[in-house]
Amino acid sequence: MTSERGSPFYDALGRVLERLGTSLQSFCPPCDTVARRVLEEYGAMFVAEGVRVPPVCVFGDAAEVHAFQREATWRAAVFGDATVELQPAALEALVAAREDTRALGLDITARGGAEAGRRGFDDSLRLWRSRCDPALEHWCARGELTTEEAERLRGLGLREQVAAVLELEDRGVFFSKDLTKSILYSVAAPGASQHLAMLAFDAAEFRDARVRDVLARRGWFQTVRSDLPHFTFLGLTERELPARGLRRVETDEQVFWIPNTKAVNRES
Ligand SMILES: [Zn+2]
Incomplete structure (x- = not known):
């Protein structure tokens, strides 16, 4: 069991929740062990900057997702053969990243059709x-x-x-x-996917380190361990991530930024 207090992720999350006018207790009750596990696997998006984050750690039903998406709003652009929808700041950064890759003779396209972006x-x-x-x-x-x-x-x-x-x-x-x-x-628990928050994009070119570099420079990072094509819009620079409660992990020769839930021992 991880400690809520004194871990970089929960500290950073606490500041976000304060801004949202909610508490960890109502956002993700400690007694709901599944929600907690899910938060600690997919929770990186909650420290994102310049976008809206969901008011709950796991959406309960389609109506809740609908209400959030309508409030956050989204924009669309075509990536490869798919129309991808994302929160405006996330889409803008992704389009800019694609321009960057094209200057290198590369491209960014959607993996798996329209589901690469916003999902219901x-x-x-x-x-x-x-x-x-x-x-x-x-x-x-x-x-x-x-x-x-x-x-x-x-x-x-x-x-x-x-x-x-x-x-x-x-x-x-x-x-x-x-x-x-x-x-x-492999897949998110229903209601917990970052795609519901319109802050995730599955890139076909995820194996190309140059594409991953460009995405990172535009605020798009890999934040779900082992989900290799999946990128999350954080709107931050890589240097800012540790202070936002994320820690760097290398798996499958790729870099992931995941919630740092290790308590900092302040007693001894
Ligand atoms: Zn994904």
């Missing part, structure tokens, strides 16, 4: 099921789960289902696409 709640639900259902079938076939257990899990409410999946993963029954890691590194 139902999209996040469908993506969740696209990982969950095959994994359940696989683990049943392998004898790790009984059909009754799988049925019970399918019938759970959304929050309970996420909790049940994470519990199974604790004993090595993984739900990512390749079934070797947590589902959270």
